[in-house]
Amino acid sequence: xxxxxxxxxxxxLVPSLGGFLGSYYVRGEGLRWYxxxxxxxxxxxxxxxxxxxGTLYSAMGYGSYMVWKELGGFSEEAVVPLGLYAGQLALxxxxxxxxxxxxxxxxxxxxxxxxxxxxxxxxxxWRRVSPPAARLLYPYLAWLAFAAALNYCxxxxxxxxxxxxxxxx
Numbered sequence: 001x002x003x004x005x006x007x008x009x010x011x012x013l014v015p016s017l018g019g020f021l022g023s024y025y026v027r028g029e030g031l032r033w034y035x036x037x038x039x040x041x042x043x044x045x046x047x048x049x050x051x052x053x054g055t056l057y058s059a060m061g062y063g064s065y066m067v068w069k070e071l072g073g074f075s076e077e078a079v080v081p082l083g084l085y086a087g088q089l090a091l092x093x094x095x096x097x098x099x100x101x102x103x104x105x106x107x108x109x110x111x112x113x114x115x116x117x118x119x120x121x122x123x124x125x126w127r128r129v130s131p132p133a134a135r136l137l138y139p140y141l142a143w144l145a146f147a148a149a150l151n152y153c154x155x156x157x158x159x160x161x162x163x164x165x166x167x168x169x
Contacts, residue, residue, distance in 0.1 A: 011065030015057035018093030030100035038157040043150060056140045060085070063126060063136035070130050081125040088118035105155035112151055116144040 026034075044052075064085050071078040092115050099108035119141055127134035 007068070008062065008065050011068060012058050012061040014064075015061045015089055015092075016054065018089065019053050019057055022093055022096035025096040025100035033103060034100065037154055040150065040153045040157075052143065056143055059136040060089075060140055063130075063133035066130045066133035066136075067126050070133075081122065081129055084118055084122040084125050088115050088122055091115040091118060099151070105151065105158065109148065109151045109155055112144060112148045116141065116148060119144060 064082065067081050067085075068074070068078060071081070074082070091111055095108055095111050095115070098104050098111055119137060123134045123137040123141060126137065
């Protein structure tokens with residue numbers, strides 16, 4: 001039998017796996033394309049995103065462990081709180097390929113809004129099981145709101161951009 005700390009570490013690291021895979025789209029040509037776009041003055045520096053996402057992913061991952069443990073594993077009772085969590089995490093992981101891979105800024109915004117809705121529902125479901133686990137999602141919810149506002153501004157200010165080139169009128 002595995003030591004008791006193994007599930008805690010595993011749940012904490014799982015969200016970062018998708019973030020790591022999504023980083024494939026946030027380099028090379030995707031980064032050059034993004035650098036060519038107009039961005040608002042309050043756009044965060046690139047170097048801040050790794051620590052921010054690492055912290056948010058670790059917090060939500062540990063929160064999922066707390067809920068899983070409180071409900072006795074993958075029980076029938078855990079279907080809704082952990083299912084909502086898995087759904088929002090899948091949407092979260094879909095954002096980099098949408099935004100940077102296909103350069104579909106509008107669809108990426110829709111993805112972010114859906115992610116925020118599911119993350120909010122996850123926090124409500126988790127609060128019923130473990131209020132401390134739900135509180136671990138609050139910074140993530142705030143960041144999703146910020147990211148949606150940023151995504152919207154970049155989309156709005158770059159409507160004529162496709163594939164790194166400005167479309168001719």
